[in-house]
Amino acid sequence: xxxxxxxxxxxxxxxxxxxxxxxxxxxxxxxxxxxxxxxxxxxxxxxxxxxxxxxxxxxxxxxxxxxxxxxxxxxxxxxxxxxxxxxxxxxxxxxxxxxxxxxxxxxxxxxxxxxxxxxxxxxxxxxxxxxxxxxxxxxxxxxxxxxxxxxxxxxxxxxxxxxxxxxxxxxxxxxxxxxxxxxxxxxxxxxxxxxxxxxxxxxxxxxxxxxxxxxxxxxxxxxxxxxxxxxxxxxxxxxxxxxxxxxxxxxxxxxxxxxxxxxxxxxxxxxxxxxxxxxxxxxxxxxxxxxxxxxxxxxxxxxxxxxxxxxxxxxxxxxxxxxxxxxxxxxxxxxxxx
Amino acid sequence: xxxxxxxxxxxxxxxxxxxxxxxxxxxxxxxxxxxxxxxxxxxxxxxxxxxxxxxxxxxxxxxxxxxxxxxxxxxxxxxxxxxxxxxxxxxxxxxxxxxxxxxxxxxxxxxxxxxxxxxxxxxxxxxxxxxxxxxxxxxxxxxxxxxxxxxxxxxxxxxxxxxxxxxxxxxxxxxxxxxxxxxxxxxxxx
Numbered sequence: 045x046x047x048x049x050x051x052x053x054x055x056x057x058x059x060x061x062x063x064x065x066x067x068x069x070x071x072x073x074x075x076x077x078x079x080x081x082x083x084x085x086x087x088x089x090x091x092x093x094x095x096x097x098x099x100x101x102x103x104x105x106x107x108x109x110x111x112x113x114x115x116x117x118x119x120x121x122x123x124x125x126x127x128x129x130x131x132x133x134x135x136x137x138x139x140x141x142x143x144x145x146x147x148x149x150x151x152x153x154x155x156x157x158x159x160x161x162x163x164x165x166x167x168x169x170x171x172x173x174x175x176x177x178x179x180x181x182x183x184x185x186x187x188x189x190x191x192x193x194x195x196x197x198x199x200x201x202x203x204x205x206x207x208x209x210x211x212x213x214x215x216x217x218x219x220x221x222x223x224x225x226x227x228x229x230x231x232x233x234x235x236x237x238x239x240x241x242x243x244x245x246x247x248x249x250x251x252x253x254x255x256x257x258x259x260x261x262x263x264x265x266x267x268x269x270x271x272x273x274x275x276x277x278x279x280x281x282x283x284x285x286x287x288x289x290x291x292x293x294x295x296x297x298x299x300x301x302x303x304x305x306x307x308x309x310x311x312x313x314x315x316x317x318x319x320x321x322x323x324x325x326x327x328x329x330x331x332x333x334x335x336x337x338x339x340x341x342x343x344x345x346x347x348x349x350x351x352x353x354x355x356x357x358x359x360x361x362x363x364x365x366x367x368x369x370x371x372x373x374x375x376x377x378x379x380x381x382x
Numbered sequence: 383x384x385x386x387x388x389x390x391x392x393x394x395x396x397x398x399x400x401x402x403x404x405x406x407x408x409x410x411x412x413x414x415x416x417x418x419x420x421x422x423x424x425x426x427x428x429x430x431x432x433x434x435x436x437x438x439x440x441x442x443x444x445x446x447x448x449x450x451x452x453x454x455x456x457x458x459x460x461x462x463x464x465x466x467x468x469x470x471x472x473x474x475x476x477x478x479x480x481x482x483x484x485x486x487x488x489x490x491x492x493x494x495x496x497x498x499x500x501x502x503x504x505x506x507x508x509x510x511x512x513x514x515x516x517x518x519x520x521x522x523x524x525x526x527x528x529x530x531x532x533x534x535x536x537x538x539x540x541x542x543x544x545x546x547x548x549x550x551x552x553x554x555x556x557x558x559x560x561x562x563x564x565x566x567x568x569x570x571x572x
Contacts, residue, residue, distance in 0.1 A: 252536065
């Protein structure tokens with residue numbers, strides 16, 4: 045169970061030790077925006093300089109070709125908004141039905157995905173917009189994908205004013221994203237609305253055909269990227285439970301929350317309006333190419349992000365291996381990807 | 383200076399792809415898709431350009447290399463008499479149907495429709511178990527691969543998203559390396 049008061053306590057602790065980030069409470073909402081405590085340079089457990097280039101057993105299904113720019117937008121200043129969809133999560137502004145602790149884990153993960161303390165998602169800065177379609181290496185040209193300098197979470201909202209459908213369709217999920225965007229007063233490609241379905245509510249195909257997906261819709265005349273994020277632990281091992289050997293206090297049962305959530309986040313910032321951003325020749329994005337690698341180069345791992353540990357998958361890096369590309373769990377920094 | 387190589391196909395994906403769908407596009411739900419599918423399988427022969435005016439030839443640039451051992455045969459001419467059946471209903475919104483490793487028949491699609499394929503590894507969701515290779519289409523100008531990167535497939539599942547562009551027949555193939563497991567299905571686009 046996650047209560048507003050507990051979230052407030054977490055928030056206060058994190059405020060004390062990190063850069064100032066405002067937190068505002070909205071009517072009927074639990075809006076949190078805080079930086080994590082104990083910011084520190086994390087260990088780089090799998091720095092690519094120290095790893096052979098051979099691919100893992102069970103490599104990604106999407107081949108080894110590099111990503112190519114499609115001419116569309118990328119996310120230059122990511123801001124994440126999470127909506128807990130439906131009264132099944134709880135009533136009022138308090139999440140009470142969260143048996144696996146998805147809400148606080150997901151929130152914490154994204155709150156830690158910033159700055160020098162996050163060496164997992166910084167590989168996305170090699171991709172850019174403002175260059176010709178067909179570009180594979182930006183080399184400083186154009187405007188790069190943004191890697192947040194501070195906590196990128198703009199807010200959370202328990203939308204208890206509706207009941208999430210038992211088997212939500214894409215149009216229903218998109219409508220909820222628009223509803224959340226209206227609540228937060230945001231739109232545009234720098235926004236990622238994550239629509240969290242509650243425990244026990246299974247969107248069509250969840251666990252058999254997908255674990256999550258991202259797309260975009262339109263709100264206030266602008267593109268609005270959003271993610272369909274089911275209650276991942278409900279799918280068990282199919283969506284990542286127990287995929288990575290645990291360490292750092294990571295709960296094996298909920299590893300999929302951050303593996304899948306990170307996958308979709310990394311894809312959203314590089315291709316917020318599918319499929320116009322960075323994709324390979326088969327249409328795969330940077331997360332898909334490296335999904336569910338269990339050993340060797342690019343294997344999923346527990347990484348430290350600003351002092352907290354999370355299970356993540358690697359992300360495709362065109363820069364890796366002298367430009368040949370490969371799956372990379374972490375880079376030393378956003379500006380040192382070699 | 384940025385390094386370039388030939389641009390991929392037009393960035394905007396075709397109709398039916400969930401990554402590109404807007405609510406207004408998605409609103410025609412299963413019933414409408416089923417209706418459209420029925421038209422596609424009714425024997426009505428449709429000809430003409432690919433949907434949304436997209437040059438069919440451009441789709442070829444999205445085609446992944448065929449895995450070794452996959453059939454090279456391509457039958458892209460209009461098909462008029464091939465028996466085909468509707469694919470099982472899709473679970474992921476936006477598709478006219480979905481196949482798994484259990485479906486290996488001949489399926490019909492109408493131009494513009496999307497077919498999803500999800501092949502689950504023989505070892506199920508076990509990490510590191512041998513997986514199906516990327517699903518190849520023998521006729522990408524007829525049945526073109528689309529991005530599946532917008533979704534996180536479950537552990538051990540190889541996804542493939544395809545869109546029907548022009549009349550003809552395409553073979554979809556995959557195999558599990560190191561085993562004798564192969565999969566193929568025939569798709570007739572009318």
